[in-house]
Amino acid sequence: MTAKNEAIAVADAEQGLVLASVEIGAPPERVFTALTSSEDVMRWWGSDDFHRTTSWEADLRPGGKWRSAGKMVDGRAFQVHGEYIEVEPPRKLVFTWRPDWDAPYETRVTYTLEPLETGTRLTLRHEGFANRTAICRTHTQGWTRVLGWLAADFRPAAAPSAYFLFRLLPPRPTFIKDMTAAEHEVMIAHSQYWRGKLADGKVVAFGPVTDPAGSWGVGIMRVSGLVEAEALTASDPVTLSGNGFSFEILPMPQAVHA
Amino acid sequence: METEEKIKPDFRLPKESKWVAPRAVADGGGGTLIATAILDVPAERIFRALTSDEVERWWGAPGFYRWTDWHADLQVCGQWSVIVRFTDGSTNGGSGEFIEIDAPKKIVMTRRLEKHPLLGSRETTITYRLDPTPHGTRITVREEGFAGRGEAAYGNAEHWERVLGWLDTYLSHSK
Numbered sequence: 001m002t003a004k005n006e007a008i009a010v011a012d013a014e015q016g017l018v019l020a021s022v023e024i025g026a027p028p029e030r031v032f033t034a035l036t037s038s039e040d041v042m043r044w045w046g047s048d049d050f051h052r053t054t055s056w057e058a059d060l061r062p063g064g065k066w067r068s069a070g071k072m073v074d075g076r077a078f079q080v081h082g083e084y085i086e087v088e089p090p091r092k093l094v095f096t097w098r099p100d101w102d103a104p105y106e107t108r109v110t111y112t113l114e115p116l117e118t119g120t121r122l123t124l125r126h127e128g129f130a131n132r133t134a135i136c137r138t139h140t141q142g143w144t145r146v147l148g149w150l151a152a153d154f155r156p157a158a159a160p161s162a163y164f165l166f167r168l169l170p171p172r173p174t175f176i177k178d179m180t181a182a183e184h185e186v187m188i189a190h191s192q193y194w195r196g197k198l199a200d201g202k203v204v205a206f207g208p209v210t211d212p213a214g215s216w217g218v219g220i221m222r223v224s225g226l227v228e229a230e231a232l233t234a235s236d237p238v239t240l241s242g243n244g245f246s247f248e249i250l251p252m253p254q255a256v257h258a
Numbered sequence: 259m260e261t262e263e264k265i266k267p268d269f270r271l272p273k274e275s276k277w278v279a280p281r282a283v284a285d286g287g288g289g290t291l292i293a294t295a296i297l298d299v300p301a302e303r304i305f306r307a308l309t310s311d312e313v314e315r316w317w318g319a320p321g322f323y324r325w326t327d328w329h330a331d332l333q334v335c336g337q338w339s340v341i342v343r344f345t346d347g348s349t350n351g352g353s354g355e356f357i358e359i360d361a362p363k364k365i366v367m368t369r370r371l372e373k374h375p376l377l378g379s380r381e382t383t384i385t386y387r388l389d390p391t392p393h394g395t396r397i398t399v400r401e402e403g404f405a406g407r408g409e410a411a412y413g414n415a416e417h418w419e420r421v422l423g424w425l426d427t428y429l430s431h432s433k
Contacts, residue, residue: 010283010292012400014387019283019292092287112287114408125285246393 006226007147009124011140016129018136020143022151024120028113031120032090034150035111036060044153045146046070049231051078062087066095073235082106097126102135119154122147148227163204163255164221164229168236171244173214189237194219202232204257220252280422282399284415286408293399293418299429301388301395305362307429308386313340316428317421321345325352334359338367350374354381363388376410397422 009020024031034040038056046052051072058066067081082096085108093111107128114121124143129136170176179187197203206219223229229249238245282293297304306312311328318324323344330338339353351372358366370381382403389396399418404411 008281008283010281010294010398012292012385012387012398013389014398015400017290017292017400019285019290021283110285110288112285114286123283123285123287125288125290 004121005151007144007151009140009143009147011136013129013133013136016127016132016136018124018126018129018140018143020124020126020140020147022122022147023116023118024122024151024154026119026154028090028115028120030154031113031122031150032093034153035093036089040153041068044149047149047227047231049073049235050145058084060084060087082109086110105132105135122150145227145230152225152227161222162225162229163252163257164223164226165250165252166219166221166229166233167248167250168217168219168233168238169246169248170214170216176208176215183241183243186237186241186243193235193237197221197232202228220255222257226251280419280426282415282418282422284404284408284411286404286411289402289405289407289411291399291401291404291411291415291418293401293415293422294396295422295426296391296394296396297426297429298394301362301390303429304388304395304397304425305365307425308365316424318342319420319424322420323350330356332356332359342371357383374410376413377404377407380404380407380410382414397425 004023005025007020007022009018011018034044036058038058041056042053045056045068051070053068053070054077055067055069057068058064060066062084064084064087065081066084067079069077069079071077078100080097080099082098084093084095086092086094091113095109097107097109098105105128107126110125110127112123112125114123124147126139126143129139172178175183194203194206198206202221202223204220204222206217208215209218221229221232223232226249233239233247233249236247239247280293280295282291284291307316309330309332313325313328323342325340326343327339327341329340330336332338334356336356337353338356339351342350342352344350352369354368354370356365356367358364365386366383368381368383370379371377372379374380380403382401385398385400385402387396387398387400389398399422401411401414401418404414
């Protein structure tokens with residue numbers, strides 16, 4: 001079962017619909033402010049591993065415009081803008097979504113905030129991607145991350161360590177024996193990357209596993225949570241190479257360590 | 259937010275994991291839920307498990323209930339029905355009609371339970387989509403018709419994660 005304080009997003013790509021949700025330990029009024037005030041959005045929307053929000057302007061009334069700019073980790077800039085359609089603090093916010101990387105398309109986002117005894121259930125509905133499967137799926141992954149950042153912003157700063165085991169599955173079972181020169185270079189960069197994370201204390205141990213069915217890689221991460229674990233594997237040179245590697249990340253709820 | 263194909267490779271996105279736990283999200287206000295999972299079998303296999311009396315073998319678990327007495331006239335406007343048998347011996351009837359069948363990719367069907375704790379006897383519409391991915395078949399379930407019954411949408415979303423888990427377990431042991 002998905003833990004409710006963990007952000008999740010799912011898509012019905014055929015219908016062009018993304019739904020995402022997370023439970024946040026603060027009342028709807030505070031969550032609504034966090035979603036709309038420049039000071040708040042600039043703080044929580046982004047992370048050093050992915051991108052940072054560099055500006056946020058919002059004329060918070062029906063028909064009012066909003067505009068956000070950000071910078072990706074490699075310096076590339078991007079913008080998203082749109083218009084507020086419904087503004088009903090602290091329960092509902094509907095706006096159009098026009099990212100510069102998806103021009104000229106316009107889609108629509110609805111945030112619904114429901115009070116719970118423990119805080120707020122935030123539900124996101126993003127619609128209008130009909131017949132555009134790829135962008136629908138990238139937004140699904142994106143919203144998982146964004147709602148995760150938002151929820152993390154409401155958690156106490158000193159998050160306890162969480163342990164995750166990851167498996168790196170190569171593009172083919174024979175990879176360790178027949179990798180190309182280019183793939184070999186990627187593997188060297190991959191090894192250096194995790195050595196750096198070892199020095200940072202983010203990974204406890206890692207390395208290849210000999211398996212008669214085909215070798216694969218394993219590691220144990222010590223991080224703040226799944227968001228950070230996913231960020232670490234997403235920034236791995238093997239992921240960036242786009243060469244068909246895939247990661248499995250599995251929680252170790254009762255890890256014992258030195 | 260994430261970008262599309264034109265900026266590649268998108269370093270901000272992890273590659274899709276080989277194994278994805280069943281996940282579901284409800285939009286109570288919008289009256290819709292979506293559940294997804296990736297199952298390591300072909301779409302034909304899943305289609306059969308969803309539409310034949312095989313449901314009696316996997317839909318349910320000790321401590322919950324079992325689906326029994328499955329009947330289905332697998333054609334557009336065909337009827338289906340099932341008896342839900344709970345651990346305490348009580349039963350509930352489920353039934354509906356097929357709206358669209360595109361084997362093995364899509365099934366649209368209505369569903370109504372005689373008594374549902376949060377839904378009463380409200381009919382919902384369920385759409386199953388089965389799409390191939392590099393790691394198996396992605397099953398997407400969309401259930402609609404919860405308007406005004408938001409709690410039922412949240413309850414059913416949580417339950418769909420369980421149901422897709424049962425399906426995954428069954429299929430991975432019956433290849």
